[in-house]
Amino acid sequence: MESAGEEDAEALAEICKRAFETDVDVGAPGEPGGPPGYDMAEAQLRLMNYLDYYKILLNDWIVGGVLVSSSGEQHRVLERIFVDPDLFRKGIGSRAMELAHALYPEAKLWTLGTPEWNVRTKAFYKKLGYVQVGWDLADPQWRGIWYERVVDSSDPYAMMDIGDLKDGMKNVDVEGEILEKSVARQVRSRRRRWETLVVANAGLGDETGRIVLVLWNDQVKQVKVGDRIRIENGYVSSYMGVNQLNVGRAGRLIILL
């Protein structure tokens, strides 16, 4: 496995397209498809700009890809893996995952998501030691299972304490309980061509403190008072002098089991 470059984008897009289009055989609803841009070389190039994008090589031929992002050195997110369907079930995906894990010796926690309908990936990740910790409901079409793999159970990854969160912090991983939720209100986004958005504030607490969690659109309905949730790769900002935790585009809101 090696870092992918611009010259690999075309080949990766072609394999990625064929790989994801087999998802209809393992439970995907609707027509063959994949994640946004899954079949486009330009999209692979964009992903290379903000994720660690590796090509899986077999006898010097590209046979798949692995995409890893980070919300901090000790916590890595497996964003995507795909293997050439002509070579499925030969152990290539598992070997690539092992190599990816080994590339990040500092990582204490790995997380990833997969749709509930995907019987193939559920078996694949389970075999690699991933266990479900919650649900990622960001896609309105299906529930996403959120998995984690603790590298060494005697030295687990420590989530941040809510009481320690400060304005400007990034890569924030916290767990807590939804203590309260405001009534949702509509706002118009100047940045998004005056689109109407729905926003609500929730109180998120752990034993060290509490913070305002900002919920947008579908997120408002995803959480209810009493839920235990995790925010991965969120950020803290200050609004009218009050610190608030934001999920952001790169972050995730996970409803814990």
Ligand SMILES: CC(C)(COP(=O)(O)OP(=O)(O)OC[C@H]1O[C@@H](n2cnc3c(N)ncnc32)[C@H](O)[C@@H]1OP(=O)(O)O)[C@@H](O)C(=O)NCCC(=O)NCCS
């Ligand atoms: C998921 C994927 C990467 C697996 O690659 P692979 O090289 O075929 O995987 P492996 O041969 O290492 O399989 C390891 C284990 O996964 C499970 N698995 C793989 N394919 C499976 C299937 N079709 N049905 C059930 N279990 C399956 C099995 O437990 C398998 O072990 P076994 O063959 O000893 O029973 C590949 O199927 C793929 O590219 N899928 C399309 C894209 C995708 O869904 N990517 C993940 C989401 S980002």
